[in-house]
Every structure is written in structure tokens, then in C-alpha cells.
Amino acid sequence: MPSPTSNKRSTAGIERYLLPREVPVAVVRQHPAMLIPPSALALGGLLVVGILNAVYIHGKIALGLWALWLLLFLRLVWKVLQWSVEYFAVTSERLLLAQGFFTRRVNMLPMSKVTEMSFKRTFAGRLLGYGEFIVESAGPDQALQDVPYIPYPEQLYLLICEILFPSSADDIDDSPGQPSAVIDDGY
Numbered sequence: 001m002p003s004p005t006s007n008k009r010s011t012a013g014i015e016r017y018l019l020p021r022e023v024p025v026a027v028v029r030q031h032p033a034m035l036i037p038p039s040a041l042a043l044g045g046l047l048v049v050g051i052l053n054a055v056y057i058h059g060k061i062a063l064g065l066w067a068l069w070l071l072l073f074l075r076l077v078w079k080v081l082q083w084s085v086e087y088f089a090v091t092s093e094r095l096l097l098a099q100g101f102f103t104r105r106v107n108m109l110p111m112s113k114v115t116e117m118s119f120k121r122t123f124a125g126r127l128l129g130y131g132e133f134i135v136e137s138a139g140p141d142q143a144l145q146d147v148p149y150i151p152y153p154e155q156l157y158l159l160i161c162e163i164l165f166p167s168s169a170d171d172i173d174d175s176p177g178q179p180s181a182v183i184d185d186g187y
Helices: 010-016 034-055 060-085 121-129 153-164
Strands: 024-028 089-090 094-099 103-109 114-120 130-137 146-151
Touching: 010 024, 010 089, 010 094, 024 153, 034 060, 034 121, 034 146, 060 121, 089 153, 121 130, 130 153, 146 153
Parallel strands: none
Antiparallel strands: 024 089, 089 094, 094 103, 114 130, 130 146
């Protein structure tokens, strides 16, 4: 786990979405494991097209297959670009999920509206170190419900629970939800 200190590079993007009284508790980029499926597809496509081109297919059909593989490769590049600008942020007052390379979309859920929160870790998630947050809130519209590929899910879950359920009235100072640490994923 990275050191619980703030890194200006990764928290700078969230600053524009924070209220003046808000404190960033954790800012993490989604786990790089989300890039495994498009990477595997591009690599598998390269192998198939390479073998077919070397053994069976030549000419215009081969060019068509290489063009299809190029589409798979461009999809991978697009997924990497999206991953590089997307992040999940926990502040003293809200949960934020910022997404989008060209069109920026920021989904937000106030901590006061969180009615239930859990995380799920698949076998692959336990091996690679990621999980999925499932957040339920009051009201019919849920802007932030499932957040997949979250690194350090146990630590983030405990930090969020610490904000939602302070240990006692003595621990609460003038700024409720003051974080005990800031997690920076370093990806």
C-alpha cells in the first residue's frame, strides 16, 4: 500500500470539484487490471491475424484482417487514455467518480445520502488487489452505484466507514469527517 500522504499530482485533478470546506480523504485511480480484457483481446487478435497471414491468407483479405486488428489496438489505446483520467475520490463530505477523456462526467454522492455500502472481491480481485464498491443511497436516482476496479478496497472501506460513523463525540472536532490519512494510489 502506498504511504498515506498526499501527492499533488494525483489530487490536483479533484481540487476543481471540491467545495471550499471539503477535505480529500482518498483519491485513487481504478486498478490497472481493468486494462487486462482489452489488452488480451488486442494480443489475441494480433496472434490470430499474424498466424492466419503467415500460413493461410494473403492479399486483400489479409489487409482487411490487419485493419480489424488495428481497430482492436485503437480500442486498447482508448481504454488506456480513459483509465489515465478517471478516478474515484472520497472526501470529507462526498464520494466522487470522475470519468471521461473528451467529455468529463463527475458522479457524486453526498455521504449523508449513503444508506448502505459494501465491497465485493472476486478471486481475480483478491489475487490482483482490487474490488468493487456497491453503494446504495436514499432516493430513486443513484448517480453512483457500482464502482469497479477499486484498489485497496478494505482500506478505503474503513476510511469511508470512519467518516460515516465517527467513533465518538469526543473524536469529532470543528471539521466533521476530517481524514486520518490520505491514500494516493500512485498509478
